[in-house]
Amino acid sequence: MQSLSGSTRALGLGLALLLCSCQSESTTPLEHHESQAAALSIVREGDGPYVEGNTERLRAVYPEPLATVRWNATAGRLEASADSASWRLPAAGTASLTVTAVTKSGQELSATYQFQVTTASSGLGSGEPGSLATAGAVDASNDLTGQVCELAFDASGRGHILYDNGSHTSLWYGTWDGSTWTTEQVEGLGMGVGGLVSTYMAMAVAADGTPHLAYWMTQQGQPTLWYATRGGTGAWVRERINLTSAPASGIGTVSIVLDPARANRPTVVFDSFIKDSSGYQQGRVAVAWRTGPNTWAGNPVSYIASQHQFLQGDAVISSDGTVFFPFGYSYYGEYFLGSYRPGGGLDNLSLANYSFGGSYASLVWAGTNRLLARTPSGLFDFNLTSPMSGTTIQRYDLEQHTVTLGDLVYTAGKPYIAHLHDSQLELVSPRADNYWTYTQLGTAQSSGRIGLAVRPTTGQLHVCYRNNYKVMFQ
Template identity: 40%
Template sequence: MVRKRLIAWGLMLSGLTLLPACGREPKPPEVIRSQGPGDLVLLIEREDGAGPYVESTVERFRVTTSGETLKSVRWSANAGALEPAADQVSWKLPQAGTASLSVSVETESGKTAEGAVHFNVVAAPLASSAVIDSGPDVTGAGCDLAFDSTGKAHVVYTNETHNSLWYASWDGTAWKTEQIEGPGFNNGGVFVVKGVLAVDPVTGTPHVAYTKGTGNIATASTRVGYATRVNGVWVREEVDASVVMRFSLALNPAQAQRPVIVFSSNPAGIVRVATRTAANTWSTVPLTANTQVLTSDALFDAAGALHVITHVPSSGYVSQSLQVLRGSTLESFPLKTSTTAPWLATAWAPDSRLLALSNSISDGEWNAIEDITVGTPAASSTRRVSTVDYKYAASDLAYGGGKPVVALRNGTALALGTTDAQGFWTYTQLGTVQDSSRPSVAVHPTDGVPHVCYQRDGKVTFQ
C-alpha cells in the first residue's frame, strides 16, 4: 500500500497524483500520496473506488496513522457537500474542475498535521445511446423527454410510418412502449402530427397533448387532443374543436398538477387556455383579446401563475412579449422585435428567472437565449440576452445542476451544450442525427446528468 506522509505542525501538501487501484475484484482502496519526509505518517484512502472522479458522485475517504492514535479529525473541501464521520468522510463531488479536500488531525500524543489534496473532477459522462423503439417503423422525428422525481425516464414520440403517437418508459432494464393515438378502427383514432409531454413529478403520471386530424396531413386542419395513463390504460379526451397549430402543455403545481393546454391557430389568432377541470371536462378561455400567436412552451411558477411568450405580427415584423396570467389578471413584459419568430423552449432557473431559447437562429444571431427575471407585476421584469452558438437548426433547453443545458442540432450534427465556471458555453458532440428533426433534453433529478432523445437512422433514440 502506498503511504501519504505529512510533516507535523501544519505542512500544506501540493502536487499530488492519483494512483488507480489494481488487481482483481474487489479492488483495493485507491491511495492518494504526497512526497517529502516527515515524522507523522498518514494514509488517506479512497474507499470503494478507482478511476476518474466524476461530478455529482459521492466518494468516501478515510485517514489513518502509523503508530499514532487520532484524537480529532477535521475535514473540509473547496466545493461539494461533505458528511464527516471522525476519520471518515463522504464527499459529493462538485461540478467539473479542480477540487480540493483538506484534512487536519491531532493525535493523542499531541502531534498535529494538516494537508490538502487537489485533483480534477471530470464531467459526468453521457449514457451510451440506445434505441427506444426497435420496430421496423420510422420513429422519432418529434420526441419529448421528461423525468419524474425518482429519475424514471418518460418519452413521447411520433411514428412517421403510420402518423401515430407513442409513449415509452424506462423500467430499469428496458424501454416499454405503448401507443397513445393513431389510425384505428371504430375507436376514434386519427392521424397525429405532434405530441408534447408533462410528467407529474411526484406520482410519475404522464400527461400528453397532441395535434390530430384527418385527410391530407400537409393541409388538414388539426385540433388538440389530450391523453393520460389511468390504471395502466391510456385515456384520450377531446379538448377543443378550434383549429390548432401551436400548443403547449403544463401542469399547475398550485392546483394538484392540473393539466393546462395553451394553444393558438396559425398564422395568427386568439391565444387560448384550456384547463382540465375534471375527467373529460375542459374549460377554455381566451388569454389575449387581440390577435397574437403562441411562441413558447408554457410554464407555471410555484404559486400557479402561468407564463408564456406570444408575438404580434405587424408589417413583416413580430413583437414578442412575456405574458403572465396571475389568477384572472394578465400582465405583459415586452421582449424583442425581429423579422422572425421561432418557437422558444423555456425553463426555470433560480431566483424567478425564466430562460427562453430560440428553436433556431440565423448565422450569428445575438439574441438566441433570453434570461428574464420575472417581476411582480410582470412589467417590472428585467432581461438579458446571450448567444449560444453561431448557428443551429433545432434546439431544446433544460436547467439542472446549477446551469443551463441545451441540445443543438445543426444539419445532421447534434451537440450538448452547457456553461463552464466563467459562463462560456462548452459543447459535447453526440454524433450524427436525422436532419429536420428536433431533439429534447432533460436533466436527471438525482445525479444531475443531462440526457436527450432524438432521431438517428430513422429510430427514436435516448442518450
C-alpha cells in the same frame, strides 16, 4: 472522418457525457467555435461511441503545414507517428488527449480534449453516476420514428418519452427503467377511433410518474385537440379539448403543464382561431385546464387587438399557477413573453428590442422569478416582476450558425442546451469563466423537437433526438 477542433474542448462538466458520431454520414467536419480564424483540429477515422479497448485512429489537422506534432494521453496506449496517432482506449471513465504542434512558420499550437469512454456492454446505460447511456434506438420497429420527441424523468428516476411514428401516423409513449425502453401506442388510426396524429404534441410527467399528454390530430378532415393520461387501472384515458370560447379549429403549437397551486391539474396552452365581430378568424393563444373527467374550462388570451397571435414554444407555470409562454403576432414578426393566471388576469412583455427568433423557444425556471428561454438566436435570461413591464432581460449569443432546433434545462446552478448545429448534436453550457463550452454528442437529423432532461436520481443529462430516421436516446 470526423473533425474535432478547439484550443480546449471539455466533455463532461461534472456530468457524464458521451462524445460520439452515431452513423457513417457524419463525415462533415465540425464547425470551429473559437473566435480565431482557424484552430488545431483532430480528425477521427470512424464514428460511434468511444468504447474501452477499441483503437481510435486520429490525425492532427491545421490549415498551415505542421513541422512537428507531439501527442500525449492520460491513459490508454498511444502510438504516434508525426501528425497521426493510434490510441487504444483505456477502461471506462474520462481520459484526456493533448496535441502540441509547431507550424513550419514557427507558430505554436496546442489542443486538449476530454473523452468519456464507455464499457462495451453498456447498452442503453448502466444508470451509474459517471456513465451515460450509449446512443440507442428507443423503438425497435422498422418504422420511421422520432421527428418529434419529448423526454422527462419522474422522482424515482424512471424515464418517459413521447414521440411520433411517421410511417403509420400515430403517437407513442415509452418508459425507461434504467436499461430498457418499453413502448406503446397511445393514439393513431382505427375503426371509429383515433385519427391522423400531427407532430404537434407535448408531455408533462408528475413526480409519481403519471404521464399527461396533449396532441393534435385530424379526424375526417377536421382538426381536434386531445388530452391523454394513464388512469389508475393502467388504461389510457383520452379526452377531447374543445372550449366554446376557444375552439380547437386549426392545428398549431401545443404545450402542457401541471398546476402546483391547484392539485397539479393539467393545463394546456394551444393555438386557437376565434371569429371577431366581422366574422374574420383571428389567431389566439388559448389556455384550458381540466376541472374533472371530460370537463375543461379556459379562455383565449388576447394581448393585441386585431392581430394574429400564435404560441411560439414551451409554457411553464409558477408556484401560484401563473402560466408563462412565448408568443408572436404575424404582421410584424414581433415576439412577446406572455403570462396568464386563471382569475388573475394577463400580462405581457415585448421583445421588440431583441432578436428573439421565430422558431420554437424552450423555457425553464432558474429559481424564483427567474426564467430562461433558449431560442435560435440566443439564450434569454428574464428576472420577472409584476407587472412584467419592470422585468429585466439579458440576452446571450450562442452561435452564428444554424441552430434552429434545441432544448434547455437548468441544473447544478447553470443552463445546459442541446441543439442541432448543422448536422451535429451539441451540448452547450458555461464553464467556470462563463465562456460557452461545446460537447459533440454525435450526428442527428433535422427534427421538430429535441428533448433534454435531467435524471434526478443520478444528476445525469439525457437527450432524445432523431438519427437515421429513428428516435434515439442517449
